Amino acid sequence: MDSASRYLSLGKPNRADHLWRYTSWKKVHPTGDILEMPPLGQPELSLSMIDGSEPPSGIKLEQGIEGDPDFSMDNALTNAFLDASAKSSEWTLVVDKRFSPGKPVILEIRTGDSPSVAHISLDIGEISEFELITKVTGRSEWFGLLRTGQIRNGAIMNDVVLGLQEKGTLLRSDAIAIGRDAQVRAGTVSSGSERTKSDLRYIMGDRGGNIRVLGSILSADSMHIDHHIEIHHEAPETFSRLSWHSACSGSSRTIGTGMLTIRKGSKGADAAQVFHNLLLSESAEADSIPELEVMENDVVGCGHGTANGPIDEEQMFYLNARGFDEDGAKRSLIAAFLNSTLSEMGGAELHAWLVNELNLKLEALNM
Amino acid sequence: MAKNNDAREAVGEYKAGWHDPENSTIRFDFGLSEEVVREISNLKNEPEWMTEIRVRAFKHFMRRPMPTWGNMSMLEEIDFDNICYFLRSSDSTKNNWDDVPDDIRNTFERLGIPEAEQKWLSGVTAQYESETVYHSIREDLEKQGVIFLDMDSGLREHPEMVKKWFCSVVPFADNKFSALNTAVWSGGSFIYVPEGVHVEMPVQAYFRINAKNMGQFERTLIIADKGSSIHYIEGCTAPTYSTDSLHSAVVELIALPGSHIRYSTIQNWSSNVYNLVTKRGIAHEKSKIEWVDGNIGSKLTMKYPSVILKGEGSHAEVISVAYSGEGQHQDAGAKIHHLASNTTSKILSKSISKNGGRGSYRGMVTVSPKADNCKLNVVCDALILDEGSRSDTYPTMEVANSTARCEHEASVSKVSDEQLFYLMSRGHSENESLAMIVNGFFEPFTRELPMEYAVELNQLMALEMEGSIG
Numbered sequence: 001m002d003s004a005s006r007y008l009s010l011g012k013p014n015r016a017d018h019l020w021r022y023t024s025w026k027k028v029h030p031t032g033d034i035l036e037m038p039p040l041g042q043p044e045l046s047l048s049m050i051d052g053s054e055p056p057s058g059i060k061l062e063q064g065i066e067g068d069p070d071f072s073m074d075n076a077l078t079n080a081f082l083d084a085s086a087k088s089s090e091w092t093l094v095v096d097k098r099f100s101p102g103k104p105v106i107l108e109i110r111t112g113d114s115p116s117v118a119h120i121s122l123d124i125g126e127i128s129e130f131e132l133i134t135k136v137t138g139r140s141e142w143f144g145l146l147r148t149g150q151i152r153n154g155a156i157m158n159d160v161v162l163g164l165q166e167k168g169t170l171l172r173s174d175a176i177a178i179g180r181d182a183q184v185r186a187g188t189v190s191s192g193s194e195r196t197k198s199d200l201r202y203i204m205g206d207r208g209g210n211i212r213v214l215g216s217i218l219s220a221d222s223m224h225i226d227h228h229i230e231i232h233h234e235a236p237e238t239f240s241r242l243s244w245h246s247a248c249s250g251s252s253r254t255i256g257t258g259m260l261t262i263r264k265g266s267k268g269a270d271a272a273q274v275f276h277n278l279l280l281s282e283s284a285e286a287d288s289i290p291e292l293e294v295m296e297n298d299v300v301g302c303g304h305g306t307a308n309g310p311i312d313e314e315q316m317f318y319l320n321a322r323g324f325d326e327d328g329a330k331r332s333l334i335a336a337f338l339n340s341t342l343s344e345m346g347g348a349e350l351h352a353w354l355v356n357e358l359n360l361k362l363e364a365l366n367m
Numbered sequence: 368m369a370k371n372n373d374a375r376e377a378v379g380e381y382k383a384g385w386h387d388p389e390n391s392t393i394r395f396d397f398g399l400s401e402e403v404v405r406e407i408s409n410l411k412n413e414p415e416w417m418t419e420i421r422v423r424a425f426k427h428f429m430r431r432p433m434p435t436w437g438n439m440s441m442l443e444e445i446d447f448d449n450i451c452y453f454l455r456s457s458d459s460t461k462n463n464w465d466d467v468p469d470d471i472r473n474t475f476e477r478l479g480i481p482e483a484e485q486k487w488l489s490g491v492t493a494q495y496e497s498e499t500v501y502h503s504i505r506e507d508l509e510k511q512g513v514i515f516l517d518m519d520s521g522l523r524e525h526p527e528m529v530k531k532w533f534c535s536v537v538p539f540a541d542n543k544f545s546a547l548n549t550a551v552w553s554g555g556s557f558i559y560v561p562e563g564v565h566v567e568m569p570v571q572a573y574f575r576i577n578a579k580n581m582g583q584f585e586r587t588l589i590i591a592d593k594g595s596s597i598h599y600i601e602g603c604t605a606p607t608y609s610t611d612s613l614h615s616a617v618v619e620l621i622a623l624p625g626s627h628i629r630y631s632t633i634q635n636w637s638s639n640v641y642n643l644v645t646k647r648g649i650a651h652e653k654s655k656i657e658w659v660d661g662n663i664g665s666k667l668t669m670k671y672p673s674v675i676l677k678g679e680g681s682h683a684e685v686i687s688v689a690y691s692g693e694g695q696h697q698d699a700g701a702k703i704h705h706l707a708s709n710t711t712s713k714i715l716s717k718s719i720s721k722n723g724g725r726g727s728y729r730g731m732v733t734v735s736p737k738a739d740n741c742k743l744n745v746v747c748d749a750l751i752l753d754e755g756s757r758s759d760t761y762p763t764m765e766v767a768n769s770t771a772r773c774e775h776e777a778s779v780s781k782v783s784d785e786q787l788f789y790l791m792s793r794g795h796s797e798n799e800s801l802a803m804i805v806n807g808f809f810e811p812f813t814r815e816l817p818m819e820y821a822v823e824l825n826q827l828m829a830l831e832m833e834g835s836i837g
Contacts, residue, residue, distance in 0.1 A: 014435055016434075016435045016436045017436075018761075018763075264754070264755070277766065279766065279768070279769035279771070280769060281769060282736070282768070282769055283736065283767075284767075284769060285736075285765070285766065285767040286766050287763070287764065287765045287766070288763075288764045288775075289761070289762065289763045289764070290760075290762060290775070290777075291759070291760060291761045291762070292758070292759060292760040292777065292779060293757070293758075293759045294749070294751060294757065294758045294759070294779045295757045296751075296754075297751035297752065297753055297754055297756060297781045298754075298781060299779070299780070299781065301778065301779075301780055302778065302779040302780070303776070303777060303778040303779070304760065304762075304775075304776070304777050305774070305775055305776040305777070306762070306764055306773070306774075306775040307773065307774050307775070308764065308766040308771060308772070308773040309771070309772045309773070310769045310770055310771075310772075
């Protein structure tokens, strides 16, 4: 069955499922008619180094994807829809074995002005070591991003996706397999798009895989930002940490739902997830569902936590006492809150670049 | 001898797994229909409005699909056509144990209820199958105006009060099983504590299923008037059969301003009982509702005691433990809704899975936009004792007020080798050490129970832990 037939055979998703509890499929579908598969445009993609120079050999963006992605573990609906919609908009990011450029690489995706979609397959070579920033910009009313593929054995990769669209809806789905002893930091920085529905899934199918999933989410006005993150431990001695920070202002709503599973046989697995929400206005709302399913008793530990609260009055007082005005103190505390996950997403150069982008966004949102 | 061993193996160490010969005065045929619902109401000579609610609830139950979450495969196994929805074992409720039929009295004596009543309870109600067979309350409480009746008598003697509060906290359309309960409810407790009265010693209800393929659907309604307090304890057991029984209760608590209700449960159904229960309370200004909930038995439990914090300054606590053994799924949790300002809540959940059992915490906490300065804390801890067992946590937190301070933390782990080594190096066997660790793990729960219950629970857990190692 091809992806389009698979999608159409699935029907309307169940709202009792946490994945669709807060954001209905209809609301993030390009037309709202879930039986429709409208034609979608192709965004522009370009690869460069963080300083604007050409990327070195060892990393290239090729049009097309070899074979069909394996979605057996994943959210069938979103993936089937995106996969079917992006048949003429497929790329593979090929990274050679032992590739190590020394500087972050930027993959810029310009969505254009009309609805578009892209499917990017990651083919990250063994023992490579690099940082990738995927930056999404544009004025499109709707953009779909499907990322699949694998980070192969021993690779060390900092993988940050930065959503900076000016408006519209972002539908994102990741289904990425983590290889043996691979070390991955998967960061999401979201401060654009009016509506985001994101479903990120990482499969730890080989021994010794290590992943830190990090989120810095800034929502304002009437934004609706819904992230669902799943990490599946299916091999011994796998390690994961999920740390998700959301700052919500205006009448925006952020949703963070997580699922950690430890399959039987994943001895020595170590997993934890934390959602922190900073509520900045009376009508903002933050929802969290950090779920755990543990089917192996011989684990190092599995835990989760979530905390919601306003800006700490003592911290505000401390900054006011040192000459910050109300707005300056508030902005500094929001920036510090978001920076605690941002700073873990990569090295100094990547971090400085992200901070700069986020500061611009804070200014643009008048926060 | 071999036969005895087989029987013992089937029953396990479940101490309440015996059954009496069935001596019913009225027994309905298996299956549910509008006629059954009307007949139950007719037998009880109920007012018209109650019959109407029952019938509406029955129609809702028939229309409503099964839940599409939780352990759906186990739920699908329930055969609603193979359940007896009403069985009367005694012609009337007695207030003297000597008047209760011998076999039923013997059962409750084996369960230790009359003895506990003498020593440390203010009142007791004992339900056997569908109806209450024994009921008593201390005279001094009766003089103070405390009403403690079985629910059927409550409806007969205080119809206006029941009409006012029945279904006010748990509407029949709340879920499929609350609809079922409202349609065929029988028994349960009705309690009213007048303004300013403190019931110092707990009152207890004990629920016993004896017959095969039995459905027990008790309904409990507790109203604590302004400034009053009460502690209600319920216990439940059933014989072990190879076919399944269904227990689907609804409990409604109303804590009026300044009152305090504590509701403690030790659920120890046999492993062939589906335990699908809806428990909810409404807390008015400065009142307090506590659910202390122990789930040891049953095949599948789905129970999420809830509190709606409606009045400013009200407080809710849910402390629960769950033990899941072979073939068991304890899907338990808590729900708290902060609707008013300055409300606080605390959830503490502990679970242990062993011998392939599955323990799930499923919780929900919400803070509404108008509820300022709320504080809530949720802690879930789970122990998985062996391979093949499983623990899940599904917490939901919805916060729509920026002044709320909300915390949730959970951990899943195994018994640490260091703790075992420490205790064994001081002369305890492995099983003793494990039982001590498990009792320590459950201690935040047991310390909230009356001492007699805590001792019993500790012994029960020690028994369950036998053979866990080696």
